Amino acid sequence: MSRAGLTSSPQHNYETLAEESKVIRILVIGKTGNGKSSVCNTILGEDKFATGRSMASTTKEVQVAETEKDGDRIKVIDTPDVTNCEMDEQQMQAEVSRWRSLTSPCPDIVLLAIRCDVRYTKEEYDIYSQIKSLWGDGLRERLVVAFTFGDRQDQPIENELKTVCPELKRVLKDARQRYVVFNQTDTPEGRAKTVKKVLELARGSRPGHILPLLVITLVLVGLVCILLVVLYSLCGCKPVKLAAIIIGIVGMVYGVVVFALVLAVYWIPYPFITKLIRL
Secondary structure (H helix, E strand, O other): OOOOOOOHHHHHHHHOOOOOOEEEEEEEEEOOOOOOHHHHHHHHHOOOOOOOOOOOOOOOOOEEEEEEEEEEEEEEEEEOOHHHOOHHHHHHHHHHHHHHHHHOOOOEEEEEEEEOOOOOOOHHHHHHHHHHHHHHOOOHHHHEEEEOOOHHHOOOOHHHHHHHHHHHHHHHHOOOEEEEOOOOOOOOOHHHHHHHHHHHHHOHHHHHHHHHHHHHHHHHHHHHHHHHHHHHHHHOOHHHHHHHHHHHHHHHHHHHHHHHHHHHHHHOOOOHHHHHHHH
């Protein structure tokens, strides 16, 4: 039932699903001064979020901006550093819950902004751990490290990552070694390449990327069932007919399970479906 008490039509639901599937939700988190707003502006291709150089947080509350790229609507959420905004535990939980609602049903990617020109500290790791705890299940599956101030590097990031502290190694393990380097002095072509990588990671983290494989599997199961029906009708051998019936039943059950999984990708909350797919 809708809020007005009217039942939504199936056509409306399908149109809503199609529209929502074209929205890429990007959540940017991290410590004050790590360039979260600059990361957001780079992705958007314009300066929609205020940036600053002071020790105080420029972003005092969560902000949202959108743009369109390659037929997708890009929704970028810039977040404040909850540990640097004089919030108590209850306020921090409410703030993180707001991030979740703004990225509902779930973010396609969570970018954790980390400066690559200074040493990663235990204090910064504790900030990440607190956000992870407040968020709950599902954060690590979407996590990608956004290394900022890449223009200040004096050696390739791959070499630096070999000698980083244990805390940063744990963060990268949570992110499954996925990271993107943001360089504010890069050429327009370089920035476009960075944004393209972010969007590819966002699309690849969606459970929906398995849909083509599932649909192909469903079609193949259908063809096998048709073939078995034909074989059953043409063959007079009872063992062959029995085998055709058994294989046909198994194939149809498998097809129903695959079809249910396709629907679940869109209707069941992400953390649950992720665990189901991994089984």
